[in-house]
Amino acid sequence: SDSHFPVPIKPSHLSLSHHYPHFFPSSSPDQSDGQKRIEFADIGCGFGGLLVTLSTMYPDTLMMGMEIRDKVTEYVKERIKALRASLGSCHNVSVIRTNSMKYLPNYFDKGQLSKMFFLFPDPHFKEKNHRRRVISDSLLDEYAYVMKVGGMVYAVTDVEELGEWMSGCLERHCLFERVGDDEVEADPVTKVLESATEEGQKVIRNGGQTFRSVFRRVAA
Ligand code: SAM
Numbered sequence: 001s002d003s004h005f006p007v008p009i010k011p012s013h014l015s016l017s018h019h020y021p022h023f024f025p026s027s028s029p030d031q032s033d034g035q036k037r038i039e040f041a042d043i044g045c046g047f048g049g050l051l052v053t054l055s056t057m058y059p060d061t062l063m064m065g066m067e068i069r070d071k072v073t074e075y076v077k078e079r080i081k082a083l084r085a086s087l088g089s090c091h092n093v094s095v096i097r098t099n100s101m102k103y104l105p106n107y108f109d110k111g112q113l114s115k116m117f118f119l120f121p122d123p124h125f126k127e128k129n130h131r132r133r134v135i136s137d138s139l140l141d142e143y144a145y146v147m148k149v150g151g152m153v154y155a156v157t158d159v160e161e162l163g164e165w166m167s168g169c170l171e172r173h174c175l176f177e178r179v180g181d182d183e184v185e186a187d188p189v190t191k192v193l194e195s196a197t198e199e200g201q202k203v204i205r206n207g208g209q210t211f212r213s214v215f216r217r218v219a220a
Pocket of ligand 1: 043044045046047049066067068069072098099100101102118119120121122197198199200
């Protein structure tokens with residue numbers, strides 16, 4: 001249950017030196033004004049494939065994976081540790097075991113994130129479980145809060161109904177607008193959304209289809 005993992009009472013209590021020692025070598029410099037901050041969040045990061053890929057595309061950007069399964073989180077931690085030691089990569093990447101649907105504002109301040117990823121989230125097919133979906137009207141209020149104006153949301157699924165649900169929620173929300181096809185195609189990030197993630201690779205192997213929503217956080 002949630003009680004098994006510690007949650008910072010506010011974002012400044014998240015230790016950046018613990019997560020990114022290469023960037024914060026001294027002890028416990030908390031997130032504060034003027035400091036480098038976490039900018040990308042991979043929600044339900046699974047085995048961390050996206051983070052590993054993005055780490056070399058954006059080596060100076062701090063990114064955090066959020067994953068609720070303990071063993072999966074431990075695997076990602078070990079993966080990052082190994083890549084740091086062997087290739088010297090992934091210093092800008094870390095992972096937290098948490099319930100992102102409950103605690104996001106404990107980790108990120110208002111307007112902090114420039115990219116949020118929701119890749120192949122659990123579909124929760126039954127109608128009574130739709131409230132558990134990681135994108136919903138009310139959770140988008142929270143995501144809008146932690147995102148900076150101009151920030152991007154990427155949501156991908158291989159479940160057509162969930163794809164429609166996620167883009168419907170984003171379309172309805174007054175603080176998000178759909179990004180045009182040309183811009184989506186030109187964005188280097190969209191090229192790796194499927195190929196970098198473990199779930200995406202499965203879909204590619206099976207010749208499946210994916211449904212993608214790319215939206216921008218706009219001003220109120
Ligand atoms: N994004 C990865 C990928 O594309 O390979 C993983 C996709 S997997 C189907 C969905 C992941 O979301 C699972 O690893 C699951 O444990 C995680 N998850 C589900 N609910 C979550 C929550 N409330 N907070 C954090 N992670 C969650």
